[in-house]
Amino acid sequence: MVAGYPGTPSTEIIETIFHVPHDGVHLEWSVNEKAAMEVCASASYAGFRSLVTMKQVGLNVASDPLMSLAYVGVKGGMVIVVADDPGPISSQTEQDTRRFASFARIPVFDPASPEQAFLMVQDAFSLSEQYHTPVILRPTTRVCHGYAAIEFDEHYAPKSAEGFIKDSSKWVIFPKLSLRNHELIEKRNVQLATELSHYRFNTVLEGNRQARRAVFASGISYSYAREYQQEHQEMTLVQLGTAFPFPEEFALQILSGRDEVLCLEELSPLVEEALLRTAGRHQLKVTIRGKLSGDVPHAGELNVRLCAQILDRFYGRVAPQAIACRSDLPALPQRPPVLCAGCPHRGAFYAVKVAMKKQKAYYCGDIGCYTLGNAQPLDMVDTCLCMGAGITMAQGFSHTDPEAVSFAFIGDSTFFASGITGIVNAIYNEANIIVCILDNATTAMTGHQPHPGTGFNLMGSYVDKLKIEKILEGLGVAKLEIVDPNDLKASVAAVKACAKLRGVKAIIFRSPCISIVKSKEKCVINAKCKNCGICIKKLGCPAISMDHGQTVIDESLCVGCTLCSQICPHRAIEKVQHG
Amino acid sequence: MDRNILICGVGGQGTVLSSKLIASAFMADGEVVHSAETIGMAQRGGSVTSHIRVGRAVFSPLIPEGRGDLMLSFEPAEAVRNLNYLKADGIVIVNSHPVKPITESLKETGYDGSEMTAYLQQHYLQTYVVDSHEICRPFGSVKFFNIIMLGIACGLGALGVAQSLVVAEIEKKVKEKFVEVNKQAFAAGVKLGENYATN
Structure with missing residues (x-):
């Protein structure tokens, strides 16, 4: 079962499933994220695999079922894909879903590329079934809106399931069950952390074996760091593909014997905090750098250039050739998003x-x-x-x-x-x-x-x-x-x-969105136009502009909504049929 | 081969289709391709870019700044806005026809794109300026400009993938009844590109 609510940059997951063969899958746009998660909870209780998709703020809406579901657990694998949006590019918040996973005490996978996201979904399902827990996959915008080649079996058939087996001691959340399961979940997470220490996307690229420094990167930041590593092969670069439960054993191996470690991650300093905890618990004499130390910005997304600057500073390098920043650029017109012409x-x-x-x-x-x-x-x-x-x-x-x-x-x-x-x-x-x-x-x-x-x-x-x-x-x-x-x-x-x-x-x-109906009409300006610009000043329609003192309508944008014609004091705008 | 191609413009200009055609043509050529879209909040009217990265040692979905080999810009100011991605000796193919943001019409700053193309020509040796409205006239709609742009890049020898492979992708990805006219648009672009290359 697959259910979700649209939200940039998560929308394309369900749209892609819709366009590839998916016989035997119940696929739905739910009315909101909470509904999607609850619909899928039943499927997973009944032993079927389920996938829930949403953007990060959608998880706020679905947090009620999630928090309880984390206690109850699942039978069929359940993967919740929550797309985070550092920047933010098209969201209200810069919240970090890895943090949400740690709050709910459930595992989270953090892919560095579209290819990894594809493999991690499969790993997440296996883990979910092995430990009977919902698992989160947390891609960010640059992973979501990236394309890469993958191979998959088009003849994939959904796993069969035995169906829902009634057991109120298991599926009805009561304080007693929560208390018992809370205990079990914390024990399980310790076990999970050990298992994840050997996970295929918790990796280390050893540069110089005796290096006193190492760089930890999570999600897309790892891809940015890899670009840098191509030119600085001596650096030790660690990918942390599972921020929670934190694979402490794996991290400890890398931390031991280092003087300084840098954390590259977007949104919140989750890995950095976990490393600080690890270093503290094991009394390691290592400096952990990242957001908390002021080396990595707290807000906004990272990119190759920013990561290179941070890494140059960390390694005490003078940037060999800073990209020539042009200071003589002509003033650029602002292009804020606007309502479409005819909206x-x-x-x-x-x-x-x-x-x-x-x-x-x-x-x-x-x-x-x-x-x-x-x-x-x-x-x-x-x-x-x-x-x-x-x-x-x-x-x-x-x-x-x-x-x-x-x-x-x-x-x-x-x-x-x-x-x-x-x-x-x-x-x-x-x-x-x-x-x-x-x-x-x-x-x-x-x-x-x-x-x-x-x-x-x-x-x-x-x-x-x-x-x-x-x-x-x-x-x-x-x-x-x-x-x-x-x-x-x-x-x-x-x-x-x-x-x-x-x-x-x-x-x-x-009135329907202009993008879903094809208009056969458009507006044209006649000789009565006094070029007063009232239509532009009142409506701000992107199809109308002033060209060297003349009011013009861009025919390729106009859909003939006639709003401008209705407010024109000179009756200078008429509706005509297209072409 | 390693190649970084940036496509930029304004939402609604058809940049995404160009990007998809280029990416799949390279893939058909046996290359490893990564691409990415940057899309803002709006369906239309906002700045958009597509990044195509060809090569085996590619990690960042977006082209690292200063590493772009080729820029196809559907709008003059968008070309200048994205110059940070381009190499100092990168190739620019740019539409001279501006898309005026409504904020400019309200302020009447007189933006008409000419300052942008002049800047590009002054700073980038390989800048090719093309007027979308003029070149699209025989096809009856500026909607074909995205395909013409690909043709120009091919004709110039700047795309890095064979013309025939792009044509094959047009045949595969464009709606059947529009294949023929798109192929004609592509050929018109190739011809213009070849003219640029010889002049």
């Missing part, structure tokens, strides 16, 4: 902005493409915290400032993932908010995955679409409007009508 979210944000022109209002955003509504000139996202928080935060503001109108903007996929409980909370606690559901019929930001509202799933079935309006009616919202965000007049009217009422109101702005 229906633009219409929704703009309609709320127009309707609230003279009123005090708070705009609580959420996780998805529409977070980009924060950019100028729309400037319509005041807060963004985590999945689903827009609704509950709007509720909070409605209590702290009852005079203002509090809005929540949430996408369709996020609504299903974690928006519904927020609405329940708001209604029950008498909030006055307007929930704007930006329904573009897909999970857009991660690359258009289906969700309960799209009418199909990964098993290839066409299923009944869960209707957001039915859910909202069922919950009992005070008012429900459904509008096309590309119809500005109707959208503004819907917002104004909702703003007059008390209670929890909802507006579904419904």
Whole structure:
């Protein structure tokens, strides 16, 4: 069984499985990470192998089942792939899933390359089955978005299983079971640490045998260090492929007789702390360098150049030829991510902005493409915290400032993932908010995955679409409007009508993502254009620009949403058919 | 052979397909290939790069700075933004047609790409500037520029893999009804590249 929730950079795992033969595998995009892990828990209780995928912040959502599952254990192998995002490149946090594994007391594998990730998944399944525990595989963005050749058996058939065998002393978590298993888990981890000391990806490349220094690297940092090692073969380089349980025996062999050791790792200093502990426990006279000593930056991702600089410093080398840093580069245009040309979210944000022109209002955003509504000139996202928080935060503001109108903007996929409980909370606690559901019929930001509202799933079935309006009616919202965000007049009217009422109101702005429908229309500028630039200044559509004083529309980007035409004071923009 | 090729541009320009075609052409040639994409938050409009690394002693998925042999840039400012990856004597093939970020339109800084191509030509001996809109006109859409770019690199002899292998990958990876027009686009690029090489 394979289940997950989309999140960069983990999304492609399930998408890849979908595109290769996977007969006999139940494959699903779950409604959120917690659901994915729980669905897979049953499979593993029944003796089947299961794979759960998510990004690092998804593990926060799934942490409730994970923590308990760590105590209960599994029968069929369970691997949880959690993709971390140093940088962060497309995430809210720089949290370290290796730390989460150590918190949950379960093993974690940390691949240095796509090839290693492929082999480690298999190792992780074996280990999971051998020790009856969920195991985490933790790749980072550069591993996830890297490509390499691998060989696999296309005729792979899932292992059969005997099915779930009832045993409440084993599968029902009670304090007594937790106490007993806690004891067993800690004993097991000692045993595991010994076994992992001989693991194939806990390796040492001995340079100079008498070297007084050694470098430990974990995950992608090892690949960066290998680039350096190519030119400095005398360095002793250690890969630590399993940060928890820490393979102390293996580490101790390397630490003994060294004066100084450097740890290259991203996110948190987990290996560094483990080495400090090892050195302390064995009273070794060795200096451990890394993040805690200030030699490696705490925040942001590493790369080949940064690692080379750190290593040069560690070995007391003067960099032979620093890369010529060009100081005379022309000023580069900034290219922040923006809502696409014709994105229906633009219409929704703009309609709320127009309707609230003279009123005090708070705009609580959420996780998805529409977070980009924060950019100028729309400037319509005041807060963004985590999945689903827009609704509950709007509720909070409605209590702290009852005079203002509090809005929540949430996408369709996020609504299903974690928006519904927020609405329940708001209604029950008498909030006055307007929930704007930006329904573009897909999970857009991660690359258009289906969700309960799209009418199909990964098993290839066409299923009944869960209707957001039915859910909202069922919950009992005070008012429900459904509008096309590309119809500005109707959208503004819907917002104004909702703003007059008390209670929890909802507006579904419904129009599909421009990437999933092919438009046959486009907008063109006619002779009435005064080049006033109002369309550019109000909407910030990337298809419209000013070229030597002339307003121009890039035909290759325009999808004919007509929002610009609706706001043009000179009626200078018309919709025409493409080509 | 060892070769580091960087492709850069703006999301939506078709850089990923170019990268996939190059990587698989090298693989068909028996080389060990690693590649990587850097993708930002947005579906479209943000800076994107693809790194292709050919060779046995390759570890980092991204090209180490200063080690790129060839850059295919779909946008003039993106070429300059990624110069740190290129060798001092690296080859640059760059589209002169700018993609203006909306922030520039709001500020009206007058960015039109010309300053970028001028800089490249001044600092990199092997800079080849091509106007995507002009060269794509016979094909009716700038969507073919990614394939033309591959053709130019092949025609220049800068890609490091045989033309026939790239064509074979186009046949394999492009939707059937678009294979013919993509092959024509590729041939147009090759011709332009060959012209550059002889001039």
